[in-house]
Amino acid sequence: MVKKILNARLTLEQTQKQNDQVTIGSLYLSLLGNRPRVPWRCLIFANSARPKAIVTMWLQLQNKLPTSDRLASWGMDINQQCKLCQNKLETRDHLFVCCEFTRAIWRKLMAWIKWPDYTLDAWDTHLKWIIEKARGNNLTAQLFRLIYAECSHAVWIERNHKIFEDKCRNLEHVAKEVAYMCCMRAPTAISSRLQQLSFV
Numbered sequence: 001m002v003k004k005i006l007n008a009r010l011t012l013e014q015t016q017k018q019n020d021q022v023t024i025g026s027l028y029l030s031l032l033g034n035r036p037r038v039p040w041r042c043l044i045f046a047n048s049a050r051p052k053a054i055v056t057m058w059l060q061l062q063n064k065l066p067t068s069d070r071l072a073s074w075g076m077d078i079n080q081q082c083k084l085c086q087n088k089l090e091t092r093d094h095l096f097v098c099c100e101f102t103r104a105i106w107r108k109l110m111a112w113i114k115w116p117d118y119t120l121d122a123w124d125t126h127l128k129w130i131i132e133k134a135r136g137n138n139l140t141a142q143l144f145r146l147i148y149a150e151c152s153h154a155v156w157i158e159r160n161h162k163i164f165e166d167k168c169r170n171l172e173h174v175a176k177e178v179a180y181m182c183c184m185r186a187p188t189a190i191s192s193r194l195q196q197l198s199f200v
């Protein structure tokens, strides 16, 4: 571990010497080295969502969030039922793709921005779909990255509220909060358009 930290420090110092303008992106890429790039990186870069929402999405994409199935696999004796729908076992794939609570929030957000809804029910096809939508620098891709990160974060926070505080808000309330956050965080060119859309 210490060796890894020292190597990372050396890499960062070299990057700073080689470049006049050092950005977080260039530091990240130099630390990444020659490792293969993940296909979902388009969701992470140039995403105007809150940093905490991007971190949640980053963990979700790697299946590193402490969902009930993962906690149980580490030997914890816990109720593995999904807290949001009370219907299925809680896994990353269920929580973010199949759960009716999440789907209903997503449907409301898609209706808000007047995009067709999607009805995918497997993580692999879901991942393929989000990568396709998030790729590129056009306004549509920028908006999709923002909404996806904020929506994933909202679902995770809602799940935590239910577990730790035994509180669950109305899904409409959650969807509106995501929409509000997107209006606040979107680049100016998108933000003014979003604010003109009515939330149904």
Ligand SMILES: [Zn+2]
Pocket (backbone or CB within 6 Å): 082, 083, 084, 085, 086, 087, 088, 094, 095, 098, 099, 100, 101
């Ligand atoms: Zn569920």
